[in-house]
Amino acid sequence: MSQLQNSWGIFQHDSSQIMDTEMELMAASTSLLDPASDFDRNVPRICGVCGDKATGFHFNAMTCEGCKGFFRRSMKRKAMFTCPFNGDCKITKDNRRHCQYCRLKRCIDIGMMKEFILTDEEVQRKRQMITKRKEEEALKESLKPKLSEEQQRTIQVLLESHRKTFDPTYSDFDKFRPPVRADSDRRSTRRSSSVVMQGFSSEDSSDNYNTSPGNSAPPLMFSSLELNEESDESTSMSVEFSHLSMLPHLADLVSYSIQKVIGFAKMIPGFKDLTAEDQIALLKSSAIEVIMLRSNQSFSLEDMSWTCGSNDFKYEINDVTQAGHSLDLLEPLVKFQISLKKLNLHEEEHVLLMAICILSPDRPGVQDTALVEAIQDRLSETLQTYILCQHPPPGNRLLYAKMIQKLADLRSLNEEHSKQYRFLSFKPEHSMQLTPLVLEVFGNEIS
Ligand SMILES: [Zn+2]
Numbered sequence: 001m002s003q004l005q006n007s008w009g010i011f012q013h014d015s016s017q018i019m020d021t022e023m024e025l026m027a028a029s030t031s032l033l034d035p036a037s038d039f040d041r042n043v044p045r046i047c048g049v050c051g052d053k054a055t056g057f058h059f060n061a062m063t064c065e066g067c068k069g070f071f072r073r074s075m076k077r078k079a080m081f082t083c084p085f086n087g088d089c090k091i092t093k094d095n096r097r098h099c100q101y102c103r104l105k106r107c108i109d110i111g112m113m114k115e116f117i118l119t120d121e122e123v124q125r126k127r128q129m130i131t132k133r134k135e136e137e138a139l140k141e142s143l144k145p146k147l148s149e150e151q152q153r154t155i156q157v158l159l160e161s162h163r164k165t166f167d168p169t170y171s172d173f174d175k176f177r178p179p180v181r182a183d184s185d186r187r188s189t190r191r192s193s194s195v196v197m198q199g200f201s202s203e204d205s206s207d208n209y210n211t212s213p214g215n216s217a218p219p220l221m222f223s224s225l226e227l228n229e230e231s232d233e234s235t236s237m238s239v240e241f242s243h244l245s246m247l248p249h250l251a252d253l254v255s256y257s258i259q260k261v262i263g264f265a266k267m268i269p270g271f272k273d274l275t276a277e278d279q280i281a282l283l284k285s286s287a288i289e290v291i292m293l294r295s296n297q298s299f300s301l302e303d304m305s306w307t308c309g310s311n312d313f314k315y316e317i318n319d320v321t322q323a324g325h326s327l328d329l330l331e332p333l334v335k336f337q338i339s340l341k342k343l344n345l346h347e348e349e350h351v352l353l354m355a356i357c358i359l360s361p362d363r364p365g366v367q368d369t370a371l372v373e374a375i376q377d378r379l380s381e382t383l384q385t386y387i388l389c390q391h392p393p394p395g396n397r398l399l400y401a402k403m404i405q406k407l408a409d410l411r412s413l414n415e416e417h418s419k420q421y422r423f424l425s426f427k428p429e430h431s432m433q434l435t436p437l438v439l440e441v442f443g444n445e446i447s
């Protein structure tokens with residue numbers, strides 16, 4: 001009884017004294033509360049008053065919500081209780097309502113303090129602070145870029161389309177005409193992979209094929225391969241060139257890839273809204289660029305080759321030169337593959353980039369440029385938003401700009417490819433190795 005009276009005494013001190021006590025407690029409470037949050041997890045969460053499940057520290061003691069409310073109400077009302085028994089009731093979860101005197105006594109015994117109760121004004125201020133913080137968070141959240149449902153759907157469709165048209169096991173490659181490498185021991189092939197990094201010295205490449213002095217090869221195409229006039233081997237080399245042993249296999253590979261690119265394009269949201277003529281115009285001019293883009297998936301930075309399963313389907317620079325392409329194309333192409341690989345694109349970004357490449361309004365022959373542009377704009381916005389909200393730093397830095405630069409690089413690769421293809425297909429013995437689809441898409445110089 002006397003203990004409780006002492007405690008009550010504190011509450012009846014004059015206000016200045018209470019203020020002092022309050023200040024001290026405020027200071028104490030901050031140091032008390034911080035360790036408490038750590039300590040919380042280890043301490044059994046049991047109400048020190050009634051043994052019910054506690055919800056945390058309330059007014060300086062671990063209590064349940066019931067006892068917290070009881071203590072606050074009792075203090076606010078300055079209630080005076082008496083015990084109907086002998087002043088030492090044991091308070092439990094079930095009987096805690098029976099004796100308010102002993103419950104309050106227990107509250108004080110375990111250290112609950114009136115000074116920890118916020119005044120109405122403080123409660124108001126605290127509520128306002130919480131509301132303000134919530135509003136700030138909501139504002140921040142609303143300003144954060146978000147993919148719209150339509151954009152998310154577009155990404156999903158493109159991912160599925162790509163997965164349906166790109167087989168990472170390359171199991172169909174067995175059906176192509178088999179690859180025939182002129183140098184059966186792959187001597188110069190092995191060499192070429194180290195040459196890639198040194199910038200393709202012309203000696204290394206020239207021992208594979210060359211245009212003989214009397215040949216009518218346009219100087220632009222094989223300028224980097226021109227063999228010294230004094231070479232005795234030039235005639236035999238030109239024979240090897242005319243064989244182009246890798247051409248049948250790579251022509252089938254390109255033809256197969258064109259089919260897959262067409263399959264992918266048809267599933268791009270909006271592509272089917274275009275006229276058949278515009279669809280064809282877009283596909284014809286972008287096919288080789290998309291093939292270059294998608295081939296990045298098999299490109300390996302370790303040996304600078306396209307590795308499509310077994311060793312037979314591992315393509316090095318040398319293999320492509322044996323299909324009639326020169327380093328004027330292959331050197332920038334490998335550089336392109338390396339820098340694209342280093343962007344570490346997410347699959348989402350990879351498929352969006354291919355779709356954006358196909359939907360370019362400035363391709364020759366496109367009639368409804370406005371519609372193509374509208375579809376491409378939608379895809380570009382989706383890509384930009386995706387990078388903003390899904391690609392973490394530092395990889396996201398200037399990523400969109402770098403990706404758009406890749407599209408510009410593809411244009412010059414495309415131009416060089418056309419030039420070399422035109423020369424290649426000009427010869428009937430070569431064009432007869434191509435497939436009807438390749439001839440249709442890349443053009444047939446003979447007909
Ligand atoms: Zn309790």
Ligand SMILES: [Zn+2]
Pocket residue numbers: 083084085086087088089099101102103
């Ligand atoms: Zn009692």
